[in-house]
Amino acid sequence: MNNHNGFTLIEVLIAMLVLAVGLLGLAGLQAYSLRNTQSAYNRSLATELAYDLADRMRANLTEAQKYATSAYITITPPSSATAQASCYSAPGCSGNIMAQNDLFEWNSAAISSLPSGVVGVTVAAPIYTITVSWNDWDDVTHDFKVISFATNFQL
Numbered sequence: 001m002n003n004h005n006g007f008t009l010i011e012v013l014i015a016m017l018v019l020a021v022g023l024l025g026l027a028g029l030q031a032y033s034l035r036n037t038q039s040a041y042n043r044s045l046a047t048e049l050a051y052d053l054a055d056r057m058r059a060n061l062t063e064a065q066k067y068a069t070s071a072y073i074t075i076t077p078p079s080s081a082t083a084q085a086s087c088y089s090a091p092g093c094s095g096n097i098m099a100q101n102d103l104f105e106w107n108s109a110a111i112s113s114l115p116s117g118v119v120g121v122t123v124a125a126p127i128y129t130i131t132v133s134w135n136d137w138d139d140v141t142h143d144f145k146v147i148s149f150a151t152n153f154q155l
Helices: 009-059 061-067 095-113
Strands: 118-124 127-138 143-154
Touching: 009 061, 009 095, 009 127, 009 143, 061 095, 095 118
Parallel strands: none
Antiparallel strands: 118 127, 127 143
């Protein structure tokens, strides 16, 4: 009688197959995790951008109406929003110029960070609404969809 102590080739192949299926599942989970991490990052960024503009508006109460865009705008600095060098020091920066500078900086930050974003500020006195929208991947439809974040506040 021949007694073999060890694994047969079939047992080794089955163990490798089980290990391969497990590693394949782990790779898929990693890809899903990375996609959701990017989505969460975009949501956090949109929230930060909206609250940043709200704080800028609170700091410039006299010209708060200048921040309203009345409709959504594709993320490009509007013609009235230009960089104002005089706003980097307190003297020489009026409320109107500060609003232009704030909108320019806010739009520039949105351009550089959100994919295919749209931003808007609307006013229904006394409530201001800041909306930030961007494209994000939808796992259900396997296509991009528009995600929005909106915040309402009073000055």
